[in-house]
Amino acid sequence: MIVKVLMLLVCLQFANVDSCNVRPRKTCEAGWTKFDRVIVEWCFMYYIYPNMNKTTAENICAGLGAEISSIDNMEMKNLFSTVMSSYLESVAWVGIALKPECNCGADSCLYVPGCGSGGYYWTDKYTYPNDLLDYVSGVNETSTGSNVVPFDSGLLISGEFHAVWSTDAIEGGVFCGKEAT
């Protein structure tokens, strides 16, 4: 430890911060919570809004210079769940969407391999390792017939990912997220 500090001091004496491998810590604006994701330093906010469909949620996040946040791992999911649990409305839009190949229009493709409860992906480009979303509940896999279309989006409800329509208006919130600066 002491050796490391000494080496760092020597380095800083003769070079700039970057080449000494001292990454200045990024920060979040007031009202945002910092969370170090696997590949990005992230700032997130749980924003509550009445009767909010996904379009409204997207607009709210965009207005804050952010996007709907995806979730990397159990730690991040548990943190979001804990944040939500202190509010009455424990439902939130998160960055989950139906894979384009699983959108079969009027025909069901719940039985296409990789579709059904596994037919979803994370929408923000920072999600890594991107393996948490292997199951989204609420998909009616027993449905058959021409009137069955997989839900196109997902919510985080009490620690579970749940499929819904993006047009559904929920009483809850949205997790907006953006890179720390």
Ligand SMILES: *[C@@H]1O[C@H](CO)[C@@H](O)[C@H](O)[C@H]1NC(C)=O
């Ligand atoms: C799923 O779909 C089947 C067939 O259409 C229907 O009988 C059943 O009630 C549905 N289940 C749910 C939970 O919606």
Ligand SMILES: *[C@@H]1O[C@H](CO)[C@@H](O)[C@H](O)[C@H]1NC(C)=O
């Ligand atoms: C979403 O909600 C807003 C506000 O209530 C409404 O104007 C808009 O038409 C809705 N959009 C969709 C795609 O449902």
